[in-house]
Amino acid sequence: xxxxxxxxxxxxxxxxxxxxxxxxxxxxxxxxxxxxxxxxxxxxxxxxxxxxxxxxxxxxxxxxxxxxxxxxxxxxxxxxxxxxxxxxxxxxxxxxxxxxxxxxxxxxxxxxxxxxxxxxxxxxxxxxxxxxxxxxxxxxxxxxxxxxxxxxxxxxxxxxxxxxxxxxxxxxxxxxxxxxxxxxxxxxxxxxxxxxxxxxxxxxxxxxxxxxxxxxxxxxxxxxxxxxxxxxxxxxxxxxxxxxxxxxxxxxxxxxxxxxxxxxxxxxxxxxxxxxxxxxxxxxxxxxxxxxxxxxxxxxxxxxxxxxxxxxxxxxxxxxxxxxxxxxxxxxxxxxxxxxxxxxxxxxxxxxxxxxxxxxxxxxxxxxxxxxxxxxxxxxxxxxxxxxxxxxxxxxxxxxxxxxxxxxxxxxxxxxxxxxxxxxxxxxxxxxxxxxxxxxxxxxxxxxxxxxxxxxxxxxxxxxxxxxxxxxxxxxxxxxxxxxxxxxxxxxxxxxxxxxxxxxxxxxxxxxxxxxxxxxxxxxxxxxxxxxxxxxxxxxxxxxxxxxxxxxxxxxxxxxxxxxxxxxxxxxxxxxxxxxxxxxxxxxxxxxxxxxxxxxxxxxxxxxxxxxxxxxxxxxxxxxxxxxxxxxxxxxxxxxxxxxxxxxxxxxxxxxxxxxxxxx
Numbered sequence: 001x002x003x004x005x006x007x008x009x010x011x012x013x014x015x016x017x018x019x020x021x022x023x024x025x026x027x028x029x030x031x032x033x034x035x036x037x038x039x040x041x042x043x044x045x046x047x048x049x050x051x052x053x054x055x056x057x058x059x060x061x062x063x064x065x066x067x068x069x070x071x072x073x074x075x076x077x078x079x080x081x082x083x084x085x086x087x088x089x090x091x092x093x094x095x096x097x098x099x100x101x102x103x104x105x106x107x108x109x110x111x112x113x114x115x116x117x118x119x120x121x122x123x124x125x126x127x128x129x130x131x132x133x134x135x136x137x138x139x140x141x142x143x144x145x146x147x148x149x150x151x152x153x154x155x156x157x158x159x160x161x162x163x164x165x166x167x168x169x170x171x172x173x174x175x176x177x178x179x180x181x182x183x184x185x186x187x188x189x190x191x192x193x194x195x196x197x198x199x200x201x202x203x204x205x206x207x208x209x210x211x212x213x214x215x216x217x218x219x220x221x222x223x224x225x226x227x228x229x230x231x232x233x234x235x236x237x238x239x240x241x242x243x244x245x246x247x248x249x250x251x252x253x254x255x256x257x258x259x260x261x262x263x264x265x266x267x268x269x270x271x272x273x274x275x276x277x278x279x280x281x282x283x284x285x286x287x288x289x290x291x292x293x294x295x296x297x298x299x300x301x302x303x304x305x306x307x308x309x310x311x312x313x314x315x316x317x318x319x320x321x322x323x324x325x326x327x328x329x330x331x332x333x334x335x336x337x338x339x340x341x342x343x344x345x346x347x348x349x350x351x352x353x354x355x356x357x358x359x360x361x362x363x364x365x366x367x368x369x370x371x372x373x374x375x376x377x378x379x380x381x382x383x384x385x386x387x388x389x390x391x392x393x394x395x396x397x398x399x400x401x402x403x404x405x406x407x408x409x410x411x412x413x414x415x416x417x418x419x420x421x422x423x424x425x426x427x428x429x430x431x432x433x434x435x436x437x438x439x440x441x442x443x444x445x446x447x448x449x450x451x452x453x454x455x456x457x458x459x460x461x462x463x464x465x466x467x468x469x470x471x472x473x474x475x476x477x478x479x480x481x482x483x484x485x486x487x488x489x490x491x492x493x494x495x496x497x498x499x500x501x502x503x504x505x506x507x508x509x510x511x512x513x514x515x516x517x518x519x520x521x522x523x524x525x526x527x528x529x530x531x532x533x534x535x536x537x538x539x540x541x542x543x544x545x546x547x548x549x550x551x552x553x554x555x556x557x558x559x560x561x562x563x564x565x566x567x568x569x570x571x572x573x574x575x576x577x578x579x580x581x582x583x584x585x586x587x588x589x590x591x592x593x594x595x596x597x598x599x600x601x602x603x604x605x606x607x608x609x610x611x612x613x614x615x616x617x618x619x620x621x622x623x624x625x626x627x628x629x630x631x632x633x634x635x636x637x638x639x640x641x642x643x644x645x646x647x648x649x650x651x652x653x654x655x656x657x658x659x660x661x662x663x664x
Contacts, residue, residue, distance in 0.1 A: 081134030124433030127230035154654035158658035160542030163193035195649035203238030228492035241645035299332035325359035352393020454600025
């Protein structure tokens, strides 16, 4: 009863605000590698809210930007490359969205309440779980907990004025020395948000809930098993930048994992996972006014998979092996309802039941040459096979590509090496890599997929060559008393770069579309990225943090590549004590002068916004109440970024208050 009264008090107190405990260890702020996202412990100084979405957390990384089509389910891009060129996994599990318009990136099917950390691998550093060009994002679930901590609970409540946004969550955990169970649930709901000047952005509402259950049992001192279930359901999701909304986005993600940690000093661990996930995604335009022809566009994606990962040490070598594989079925269809009752409705497959089979092996060796020198080398080899299960799908694609088969097999390879030199003043690394990827389902087999960004219908090409990338990267960090400076850069030269090219002989199906683009491979494209970070501690309580970024991308046809981030900046002054912190933050982008009009972009003006966030921690006996509150976009600036689809405006001024109560 006492625990229940304390919990109710915390929930009542949460109407005042919410905070986070600031982490002071600076070796955990390297966001391009790891972002800690548990609600109880957030390790990065830039985190403003404990109840931020996973999208907000990812956007704090120098390597990651988020493509926004609305107020929900942003698409991650790494090194200015979107999801087709990435491998995004949940705890090493391959999961594929069911939406042809990328309205359900994998990141939308988890919540910060599920996760312990996010690992971001740049370029070929991100290939442990699959082949990629731009990098990998692994959303990692909490590890097994046999810490005998007993019963622990936490509750969260948050509110934001812009969009009348509400978030609430509850977490229950019990752990003994050989058993643990954790149940977690979170609910988020938002009405249409307002841009500057109280301009309502229509169709920007959403609501979702996410429930997860994790349980584990220790079989012996060296063997344990755990099971995970995540159920995520979003409804009434509006997309102001698109012509359609989403009535349902639903995912069931399950896994069973065996852990083996022998007492042998050479073999550190073996982790084997079996998993299954299924996604249903339904687009419709029934709530849109003045629709020429009403459409329903449902999609489904089912994936079965496994991996077995081993880590060990042999003399000065730290070795990692990962054998993994999956089987995926992706199916999407479209029904266009006739306005004339005497005419039949039109039906077609936009993804004609594509079956993908993959198996691959990843190997990595961290060679500790000396105490301050490490040479890391990794290799991934894989077999990738696509098959069109619907005969009508083969026949439809043969209209544009007469010489295609219903099956395509590809052998893929990735290779990377990096040299690290560390000392008391400077940490430096140099890396090179080569990678290949197969075309995505849309690039290879999509049929009349409308892209509202450039207003063209897109047709896939099963005969596309593998996309191949050579990359060079370098990074150096200096430690000079209270000052830290870090410079990081990367360059990608991509052969057979997959992108849509206009086919003047084809007629569009979407009413009002400019025409049709067929996916083809440019001879090559290049992308350059440069980031500068600086941290300075004026005292134990006052610090200054800043970052600058610049990117450039161009194709062999002389055109700028789309969705390349312009000059960006962030500066923050922070005052922090053990129980209170306040930060004033300036962030913005320069003018996007190198935009790609050929691929539907227009010039995005420069902008800068100012944010203020504050936090407090209150201790109630052995329990803790964490409050965070603040103002975003203090001056109600009207702006949109290069990553905002069709220039949808960002939120205007927003007051927020969140609270978390943790009971031990």
